[in-house]
Amino acid sequence: MRASGDVVRIPIIKLHGNLIISIQVALSDPMVQRLKDDVTEQIELTRPSGMAIDISGIDLMDSYISRAIRDVCIMAGLMGVRTVISGMDPMIAITLVEMDMGLEGVRTARDLEGGLALLDAEAALAEAESGDLAVFDDPEAVSLELDETWLT
């Protein structure tokens, strides 16, 4: 018998501005609980702008596992972190659709690389947008903005 606290932990890696979580094992209840605790703690600690969960190592997703992964994404989203799931196996995608179990509200990418690219693009866009706000200090820029509004 395993000692308590001997729950297999899913590693969370911080890379540039993002947290990367790669799930390679079958998730159990204690592991999911632990993952939720760890993810929220890491978000608090490291203040990432994005989080990518790679599920290419998962060979099967039942309703419990898809719910657990969706929950982790929603939690991170509530804390202001953009999230993406990557690497779903084609056969799992078929199974989930036929079971009528999508991952609503969760964004996906083909692979981890694509997921990180998506997060970086969004971070860049958000940064540019917050940069745009500074433009409004410039009176000319504001009038230009107004002109465009008039046109529509």
Next chain:
Amino acid sequence: MTDIQTSSGGTAGLEARLLRALESCLDRPSAQGTLRLCLSMARVDLQAASAGDGERLLKCLQHSLQAVVPDPGRREACAAELAEVLASGAVATEGASRRVEVAIGEEYDIVQARAIGRDVATDLGFSPTMQVKIATVISELARNIFAYAGTGTIAITGLDDGQPGIEIVATDDGPGVADVDLVLSGDYESRTGLGIGLRGSKKLMDEFVIESTPGKGTTVCARKYRE
């Protein structure tokens, strides 16, 4: 939420006992991998194994241990334990149709049940996508047993009368489902997603029957035929 460590009623199926013996010298994932590999290499069905099957399996396990356990003392102790388990294992000598029964008592059994189900589905010639679907259904049913009844069994049978297929029977004596139709209708969703899982499972199968008596238990019988 039941913790693996605190869950009681861990059952001692032959496979679980073999795993436990292997775990005396290997970690759990290696023990599981070794056993599965040997079961498939020795072509042994634990539920319908003859004495010869047991010998073949033991020989294969001993070989595998030689490769991964460097300490001869530990290796031999482990091999002796395995031999004892196999000798005491009450296995049927006759086994026309392939039938595997997995006792569900702790969360890890869910993983084991679906792995076994997948193997059976593979042997029966189901396509890789169908194997995933079948394993998913087994996972749903096993998880329901674990979450609501605590303990129960999943029986997986290869069907070969006319149309080849697989039958999954999940049995427990838990609290039961009061209104089966409501659960399957889509208007009901429990905290843990019971409705979604059962409804989804039904969609993946050709036949799906739930019989449940509140307070007595639940039996789910699901069948999928090969195309």
